[in-house]
Amino acid sequence: MARYLVGRLVARRLAVPGGEALLLGRIVETEAYLTGDAACHAFRGMTPRNRSLFLEHGHAYVYLAYGTAWMLNVSAGPVGIGTGVLIRALQPIAGLEIMRARRGRVPDRDLARGPGRLAAALAIDRALDGVDLCHPGPLWLGDDGGDGAPSEIGTSTRIGLTRDADRMLRFFRRGSAWLSGPARLNRPDG
DNA sequence: GTATGGATGTTCT
DNA sequence: GAACATCCATACT
Numbered sequence: 001m002a003r004y005l006v007g008r009l010v011a012r013r014l015a016v017p018g019g020e021a022l023l024l025g026r027i028v029e030t031e032a033y034l035t036g037d038a039a040c041h042a043f044r045g046m047t048p049r050n051r052s053l054f055l056e057h058g059h060a061y062v063y064l065a066y067g068t069a070w071m072l073n074v075s076a077g078p079v080g081i082g083t084g085v086l087i088r089a090l091q092p093i094a095g096l097e098i099m100r101a102r103r104g105r106v107p108d109r110d111l112a113r114g115p116g117r118l119a120a121a122l123a124i125d126r127a128l129d130g131v132d133l134c135h136p137g138p139l140w141l142g143d144d145g146g147d148g149a150p151s152e153i154g155t156s157t158r159i160g161l162t163r164d165a166d167r168m169l170r171f172f173r174r175g176s177a178w179l180s181g182p183a184r185l186n187r188p189d190g
Numbered sequence: 191g192t193a194t195g196g197a198t199g200t201t202c203t
Numbered sequence: 204g205a206a207c208a209t210c211c212a213t214a215c216t
Contacts (some may be wrong), residue, residue: 041192044202047201047202048201049200049202064199067197067198067199182194183191
């Protein structure tokens with residue numbers, strides 16, 4: 001699923017002064033967190049924080065990392081199995097004005113380059129934990145049939161881990177200007 | 191582009 | 204009380 005999600009769309013419907021905004025971004029970078037994977041939050045079983053990881057695939061697991069940054073994950077297994085995909089970076093497609101306003105004075109390239117930045121740009125926080133991402137709502141996933149050629153997806157180790165850090169479970173759109181992570185990991189094969 | 195250190199809040203031991 | 208799926212500013216190459 002982590003590989004599949006590269007090239008798909010994230011859609012966010014958001015109330016703004018005077019109406020509603022639609023924010024869109026194309027996923028360019030993901031990471032997989034598997035069962036039996038010491039880096040997966042579900043590794044030691046279900047807790048109040050990680051329970052959304054155990055929902056049927058296609059639900060949001062949102063949590064706060066380092067006290068400052070929200071992370072958007074997609075549950076990826078059948079009910080009761082804690083496994084998921086972290087969405088790490090987006091190419092902004094629509095609603096850039098809103099994203100810029102939310103992110104402050106940063107280059108467009110940095111609007112959603114990194115999981116915490118992505119969540120900040122799309123106003124994602126705990127309120128969206130557990131939502132169904134497979135149908136239109138406040139937050140959902142889409143597919144416009146574009147930009148997902150498997151041959152154009154590179155792999156690397158995951159970023160920022162101390163445990164199970166050597167597995168090739170990061171997936172990214174090759175050559176994208178919107179990737180997070182050090183340049184050495186973004187080469188054709190990380 | 192790369193490397194470093196501090197801020198931050200929640201979770202679990 | 205330690206660990207943590209990060210970000211930002213700063214300094215340096």
